[in-house]
Amino acid sequence: MHPDLMVIYPEKRDIRIDSIREIERFLRYRPLEAPYRVVLILEADKLNLEAGNALLKSLEEPPLYALFLLLTERVSQILPTILSRTQIVRFIPLPREIIKNYLMVWRGFEEAVAETLAELSLGSLGRALEIADSGLLEELNSFIKAATNPKEEVKFKVAEKLARLNKESLDLFLFLLTLWIWKSYLKERINFPFPKALPEESLKGNPHFLIREVAQAKKALEYYLNPELTLYVLMKKIESASKS
Numbered sequence: 001m002h003p004d005l006m007v008i009y010p011e012k013r014d015i016r017i018d019s020i021r022e023i024e025r026f027l028r029y030r031p032l033e034a035p036y037r038v039v040l041i042l043e044a045d046k047l048n049l050e051a052g053n054a055l056l057k058s059l060e061e062p063p064l065y066a067l068f069l070l071l072t073e074r075v076s077q078i079l080p081t082i083l084s085r086t087q088i089v090r091f092i093p094l095p096r097e098i099i100k101n102y103l104m105v106w107r108g109f110e111e112a113v114a115e116t117l118a119e120l121s122l123g124s125l126g127r128a129l130e131i132a133d134s135g136l137l138e139e140l141n142s143f144i145k146a147a148t149n150p151k152e153e154v155k156f157k158v159a160e161k162l163a164r165l166n167k168e169s170l171d172l173f174l175f176l177l178t179l180w181i182w183k184s185y186l187k188e189r190i191n192f193p194f195p196k197a198l199p200e201e202s203l204k205g206n207p208h209f210l211i212r213e214v215a216q217a218k219k220a221l222e223y224y225l226n227p228e229l230t231l232y233v234l235m236k237k238i239e240s241a242s243k244s
Contacts, residue, residue, distance in 0.1 A: 002033070002034070003032045003033060004031045004032055004033055004034040004036065004037045004038060005034075005037075005038045005040065006022070006023060006026045006037075006038070006039050006040070007040045007042065008022070008023065008039065008040065008041045008042065009041075009042040009043060010042075010043050010046040013046070014046045014047070014048045014051075015041070015043070015044075015046050015047045015048065015051050016048060016050070016051050017048075017050045017051045017054050019051065020051050020054040020055050020058070021054075023039050023055070023058060024058060026039065027039070027058065027062070027063055027066050030063075030065055031065050035065070036065050036066065036067040037063075037065055037066055037067070038067045038068075038069065039066065039067070039068050039069070040069045040071070041055075041068070041069065041070045041071065042071050043071065043072060044070035044071060044072045044078060044082075045072040045073075045074040045075075045077035045078055047078075047079070047082075049079075052079045052081075052082060053079075053081075055082065056079070056081055056082060056085070059082065059085045059086070060085060068086070070082070070086060075088065092123075093122060093123020093124065094123045094124070094125055095123070096115075096118040096119060096121075096123070097118075098125075099114075099117070099118040099121055099123070099125050099128050100114045100115050100117075100118040101114075102125060103117055103118065103128060103132065107129075107132065109132070113137070116137065116198060117131055117132055117137070119183075120137075120176055120179055122179075130172065131172070131176065134169055134172060136169065136172055136173050136176060137176075137198075139161075139162060139165075139173060140173065140176050140177060140180065140198065141198065142158050142161075143158055143162065143173075143177065143231075143235065144180065144198070144238070146158040146159075146235055147234075147235035147236075147238040147239050147242070148238070148239060148242050155232055155235045155236070156228070156232060158231075158235070159227075159228045159229075159231040159232040159235065160228050162227075162231050163227035163228040163231060167221070167222075170221055170227070171218065174214050174217065174218050177214055177234075178211055178214050178215075180198060181207055181210045181211055181214070181238075182207055182211065184207075185207035209241070210237060210238065210241055213234060213237045214234065217230050217231070217233075217234045
């Protein structure tokens with residue numbers, strides 16, 4: 001990593017005051033190579049209250065050579081006192097072709113997989129890489145195939161495997177499943193282009209019902225209800241939607 005760049009990100013669920021203390025130590029020294037010392041805070045909405053208040057001091061009296069970049073998808077979750085001392089810059093989503101070409105050229109993905117990752121990323125290269133590195137594309141394929149398989153033991157086997165994922169991976173998986181449901185509906189209704197590396201299933205009826213079911217499953221998992229049973233029930237809902 002560049003000597004004049006510091007990257008801060010959540011440890012477990014939030015960003016704590018220890019990370020802000022590291023920023024303070026980092027900014028005591030002038031840049032070694034670049035014009036600025038840059039502090040990049042990923043998922044800045046996860047700053048806890050203590051860390052946010054400590055960061056505020058650095059934002060109020062920064063060295064002339066300091067540059068802060070706070071990245072978030074949830075601006076409303078940032079402390080108002082921090083927002084008042086920053087300038088909001090909105091980034092537009094990257095075109096799918098740029099993400100697809102990057103994944104093919106620099107990561108060596110086959111075209112069908114790169115195209116699917118680009119489609120599911122919603123214009124975020126970081127999300128595309130996260131999906132690629134997590135292996136969840138394969139898990140999504142297994143889940144969809146199991147959901148439409150009449151053998152109950154297949155469903156339980158897939159649900160058992162997915163239940164062992166950590167919370168962050170399960171959240172991302174449910175996000176991908178929601179996208180798949182919506183794109184399956186569009187493919188069925190208006191022949192909308194469908195991601196090539198995902199199985200195509202015809203979902204009848206209103207997609208909002210299934211999307212609500214996914215949201216309810218996510219909420220159940222947050223309350224530590226049986227993840228295996230929760231995912232199995234979700235597969236049964238998708239099975240019913242594919243038949244009705």
